[in-house]
Amino acid sequence: MHRNRTIKVVLLSVVALGVVQLVFSRAQTPKRMWTPNKIPAHATFVGSQACAECHGDKVKSQAHTLMGQALEPVATSGILTKHPKLSFRTGPYSYEIVRKGDQSFYTVTDGKETITLPILYAFGLGFAGQTYVLQGSGVFLESRLSFYNDILGLDTTIGQARDVPTSLDDAVGRVMSKDETLQCFGCHTTGTVKGGKLDYQNLVPGIGCEACHGPGGEHIELGKKGEPNAHKIFNPGKLSGDDLSQEFCASCHRSVEDVTALPRLGGMNNVRFQPYRIFNSKCYSDDRRISCIACHDVHQPMKDEAAAYDAKCAACHTAKAAEPAATRLCKVESKNCTSCHMPKIELPGAHFKFTDHRIRIVKPGEPFPL
Ligand code: HEC
Ligand code: HEC
Numbered sequence: 001m002h003r004n005r006t007i008k009v010v011l012l013s014v015v016a017l018g019v020v021q022l023v024f025s026r027a028q029t030p031k032r033m034w035t036p037n038k039i040p041a042h043a044t045f046v047g048s049q050a051c052a053e054c055h056g057d058k059v060k061s062q063a064h065t066l067m068g069q070a071l072e073p074v075a076t077s078g079i080l081t082k083h084p085k086l087s088f089r090t091g092p093y094s095y096e097i098v099r100k101g102d103q104s105f106y107t108v109t110d111g112k113e114t115i116t117l118p119i120l121y122a123f124g125l126g127f128a129g130q131t132y133v134l135q136g137s138g139v140f141l142e143s144r145l146s147f148y149n150d151i152l153g154l155d156t157t158i159g160q161a162r163d164v165p166t167s168l169d170d171a172v173g174r175v176m177s178k179d180e181t182l183q184c185f186g187c188h189t190t191g192t193v194k195g196g197k198l199d200y201q202n203l204v205p206g207i208g209c210e211a212c213h214g215p216g217g218e219h220i221e222l223g224k225k226g227e228p229n230a231h232k233i234f235n236p237g238k239l240s241g242d243d244l245s246q247e248f249c250a251s252c253h254r255s256v257e258d259v260t261a262l263p264r265l266g267g268m269n270n271v272r273f274q275p276y277r278i279f280n281s282k283c284y285s286d287d288r289r290i291s292c293i294a295c296h297d298v299h300q301p302m303k304d305e306a307a308a309y310d311a312k313c314a315a316c317h318t319a320k321a322a323e324p325a326a327t328r329l330c331k332v333e334s335k336n337c338t339s340c341h342m343p344k345i346e347l348p349g350a351h352f353k354f355t356d357h358r359i360r361i362v363k364p365g366e367p368f369p370l
């Protein structure tokens with residue numbers, strides 16, 4: 001499987017897509033896969049609260065994860081409420097984000113002309129920061145500036161030009177194409193993009209239960225009657241390790257295939273794409289002990305102390321003879337494995353250090369391995 005995927009990636013980058021894909025998918029065992037951000041038009045969702053009756057603990061804890069809050073309505077945005085006036089200046093342009101009641105307004109002026117737009121949604125609650133989607137005339141715009149936790153203030157959005165804007169329009173932000181708008185909302189909301197259309201009126205912010213498990217209506221009906229119901233809901237935990245990491249979580253976190261298609265592999269920015277990074281680690285295989293869910297319970301806030309992950313490494317890096325593939329033990333240290341082998345890497349302009357999922361021996365002074 002591991003090897004198959006390598007072949008697929010290499011071939012995909014040089015040969016015409018269709019033919020190779022066909023050959024490859026025939027070699028794969030058929031699987032039932034719910035793809036979180038490719039939701040069919042007919043899917044109907046009941047909402048996370050409907051799961052609470054029987055899975056109460058998960059509903060409570062998942063709401064506090066970053067994924068659960070991957071998009072915030074402006075009215076309840078913690079950052080925008082806590083910082084009622086944010087400002088920034090670049091060249092001749094002055095910016096302000098100002099709170100008025102439960103709305104926030106994004107203003108740019110060059111001293112002569114002024115553009116003020118309402119903020120529609122706040123994307124990301126994350127460690128790194130928050131980007132704003134603005135309502136232009138008939139289009140959505142991605143704000144040129146984002147809020148960063150590290151500086152408790154505004155700076156240029158990752159991926160946008162860092163030099164002085166060339167015009168007032170340019171200073172506001174970037175017009176999002178229709179496709180990009182669908183993708184943004186597809187990865188940061190639940191069931192809002194269905195059959196390739198954005199159902200803006202019924203937007204459900206953040207990644208809820210059904211984003212990952214698919215529609216839950218039938219499952220609940222059977223459950224209430226006390227009938228077997230597990231087969232009526234998708235459980236990603238039943239996927240193979242590699243499918244889970246490279247297909248399922250990667251549908252939003254970006255797979256080897258996604259990154260291979262980027263110019264220069266996305267440059268240093270690919271440190272954010274964990275499925276890609278871990279794929280290139282010697283530890284990686286189809287083994288479920290190295291899949292995303294071996295280390296992350298997505299129903300709980302992420303653990304941030306290195307010691308919490310030691311047992312995950314020890315699952316393979318053990319002196320037990322039953323584990324011949326990875327009996328190599330560390331001669332340097334017996335705890336806090338990730339602190340050295342999964343280094344935190346500062347992405348220029350992101351005001352944040354991402355955790356490099358390419359588990360490896362880090363050589364002092366080595367360049368970032370793309
Ligand atoms: C009326 C009770 C009830 C409600 C409401 C309910 N479930 Fe369940 N769920 C169950 C039961 C019972 C099982 C089977 C548990 C078992 O066999 O251990 C289950 C199992 C599951 C499983 C595991 C399936 C598998 O393949 O093992 C998932 C995933 C799941 N539920 C998700 C959800 C989601 C998401 C919602 C809300 C959309 C939800 N459930 C609402 C009762 C419920
Ligand atoms: C529908 C899209 C989507 C899917 C599917 C998805 N993620 Fe995420 N994930 C996100 C987004 C968006 C964020 C960033 C949220 C933020 O910072 O505001 C995120 C953040 C995270 C975080 C940061 C910490 C936290 O508490 O949320 C972890 C860990 C994570 N994802 C793991 C996973 C794993 C493991 C899977 C697969 C089981 C997965 N994700 C599937 C969209 C997704």
Ligand code: HEC
Nearest residue numbers: 123124125126127128129130131142183184187252253272
């Ligand atoms: C293919 C899925 C995908 C698309 C499309 C996408 N995101 Fe994300 N986004 C993610 C994931 C996964 C993360 C968490 C990993 C990370 O922090 O980079 C994330 C993180 C973020 C963060 C940082 C949160 C933090 O960790 O502090 C912001 C802000 C953000 N996205 C905004 C946007 C905006 C705005 C768009 C559209 C212009 C967009 N995203 C499009 C998946 C996506």
Ligand code: HEC
Nearest residue numbers: 048051055058059062207208209211212235236237293298
């Ligand atoms: C980011 C994707 C994601 C989200 C969001 C998510 N789950 Fe899950 N869920 C998973 C994965 C992956 C597994 C398999 C975990 C495993 O086998 O270790 C799982 C397993 C489960 C199970 C069965 C295994 C168990 O631990 O009992 C239930 C029940 C469940 N989820 C309910 C929910 C409910 C309820 C919500 C919403 C509050 C939810 N999930 C949100 C990805 C997700």
Ligand code: HEC
Nearest residue numbers: 245249253274275290291292295303304309312338354355
């Ligand atoms: C061997 C353990 C391990 C595996 C497997 C793993 N992670 Fe992580 N992940 C970590 C650790 C450790 C951190 C950093 C925790 C901290 O210090 O805050 C982390 C952090 C993250 C973050 C937060 C952003 C960052 O850069 O710190 C995201 C998102 C994430 N992981 C997603 C994933 C996804 C998706 C997969 C599957 C491709 C995955 N992880 C597999 C250990 C793991």
Ligand code: HEC
Nearest residue numbers: 282283287289290312313316325326337338341359360361
């Ligand atoms: C699924 C089993 C598995 C897990 C879990 C796992 N590894 Fe590995 N690891 C391996 C295998 C297999 C190799 C390659 C063995 C070899 O090259 O002889 C390896 C190699 C390594 C290497 C040497 C890399 C090099 O460049 O030579 C380091 C360092 C390492 N692992 C650290 C870790 C750490 C730290 C963790 C936990 C965060 C971890 N591993 C989790 C299986 C695993």
Ligand code: HEC
Nearest residue numbers: 313314317328329330331332333334335336337339340361
């Ligand atoms: C203080 C930093 C540090 C910590 C913490 C650490 N290591 Fe290492 N590890 C290293 C260095 C440096 C090397 C390379 C040693 C050499 O080549 O002489 C290494 C080598 C390794 C190797 C390759 C061994 C070989 O024979 O080639 C493995 C596997 C490994 N570490 C796993 C782990 C695991 C698992 C943990 C946690 C129990 C861990 N490391 C904790 C720094 C660390």
